[in-house]
Amino acid sequence: MQSKHYSDKLLEVRDLKVSFPTSRGVVRAVNGISYDVHRGEVMGIVGESGSGKSVSAYSIIGLLKSPAVIDGGSIRFEGRDILSMSRKQMEKFRGGEISMIFQDPMSSLDPVFPIGHQLTETLHSHKKISRSDARQQAIQMLQSVGIRDAQQVMKKYRSELSGGMCQRVMIAMALLCGPKLLIADEPTTALDVTIQDQIIRLLKDLQERNGMSMIFITHNFGIVADICDSVSIMYGGTVVEQGSVNDVFYSPLHPYTKALMKAIPRVDYKEYERLIPVEGMPINALSPPGGCGFHPRCASCMQICRQKAPARKEISYGHSASCWLLEDVQESEEAVVNEK
Ligand SMILES: Nc1ncnc2c1ncn2[C@@H]1O[C@H](COP(=O)(O)OP(=O)(O)O)[C@@H](O)[C@H]1O
Ligand SMILES: [Mg+2]
Structure with missing residues (x-):
């Protein structure tokens, strides 16, 4: 690091x-x-x-x-x-x-077209280059994501590839246009x-x-x-x-x-x-708690944490957090209130 x-x-x-x-x-x-x-x-x-x-x-x-x-x-x-x-x-x-790759590559690759077609069309439409140039670049990109038999993979459909291979294809697709x-x-x-x-x-x-x-x-x-x-x-x-x-x-x-x-x-x-999950339930987005959103799960929760959301505080250059523990909280608001 x-x-x-x-x-x-x-x-x-x-x-x-x-x-x-x-x-x-x-x-x-x-x-x-x-x-x-x-x-x-x-x-x-x-x-x-x-x-x-x-x-x-x-x-x-x-x-x-x-x-x-x-x-x-x-x-x-x-x-x-x-x-x-x-x-x-x-x-x-x-x-x-900007490109994005998703958790589930299966849902992002089109099942009805071969991989090669999808890669070539992406390049052709973004870069306005000929389809044969696009094909060459697509093959090179597949090779650069570690697919050795790129020519063969170009002809395949999504359903014929493993999860890992699909994710490599998705990465290739995301990086095609640099x-x-x-x-x-x-x-x-x-x-x-x-x-x-x-x-x-x-x-x-x-x-x-x-x-x-x-x-x-x-x-x-x-x-x-x-x-x-x-x-x-x-x-x-x-x-x-x-x-x-x-x-x-x-x-x-x-x-x-x-x-x-x-x-x-x-x-x-x-x-x-x-x-391993953090203890307690995540926020219910339909009825979030008042104050600091984490207070119901926080072992150091004070009175004020239930009442008011803390502001972001920069502690050192580029390092910040939003937590009442970082502020000078008055004694009356200090008592830890969550029962553990
Ligand atoms: N289409 C939707 N309709 C209603 N709520 C949604 C929809 N998509 C996401 N949410 C809500 O938005 C919140 C954030 O979702 P999301 O960004 O997918 O979480 P994460 O990626 O961190 O798991 C969640 O509470 C989720 O239920
Ligand atoms: Mg998500």
Whole structure:
């Protein structure tokens, strides 16, 4: 783990809010999150299932589906306002400047066309090159993601490939047009452990080779320690802590971060097993608790934590968290109130 300093900001997310009006009420999936991703940086987003990781990522790449509503905030990529782009601009932007790979490659590859057709058409439509050039580039890209018999794989259909092979094809597809930012949303969760390890190595290797930035979404802190430069910890639609991987690992500030770290099953971070869950129930997005969203599960919960959400506080350069424990809280509000 090394701390790097970046000067060139690629992506700037500010106070982003996304909700889903449903028949049972409004689900506030993302509640005002902010982060930066710099050129060449790998940022991890860690949090339990339902914390808003995917919804926030879909907002960046214009893939939010109805009934999602962006209630506020801004997303800028190289200074351009993503949220005000037309559908057409967004289609060009997606795949060209930013790409995404998903948890389930099966659902993203079209079952009715051979792999080669899908890769060639993606290149042909984005880069306006001839189909024979596109075919050549597609084969090269398949080879660069470690597929040896690329010519054969071009002819195959999704159903004829293993999960690991599908994920490699998805990575090839995402990287075809040389994106500046790759968003990987739990890209290995559906794969078995040895294949997970290979795919994570491959992604890191490609990221370094291409000087690309990456947002790596996971519920596994171990992977973050291994491949990320910085990390944002999400809880209940908010970022509760962010900083360099070094700072967050060696000096975690938020009780949720500490609980997540305890939940890493082994000190050997090379093992990408499933996380042991943090004690207590995640937030019910339809009726979130008042005050700090984590207070019902927090062993250090004070009076004030139930009443008021804490503001973000920067403790050292680039390392911040939102927690009342970091503030000077008056004695009357201090008493620990959660029974354990
Ligand atoms: N189509 C939808 N309708 C209603 N609620 C949704 C929809 N999609 C996501 N949500 C809610 O948004 C919240 C965040 O979801 P998501 O970003 O998928 O979580 P994560 O990726 O962290 O597991 C969850 O509470 C989820 O139930
Ligand atoms: Mg998700």
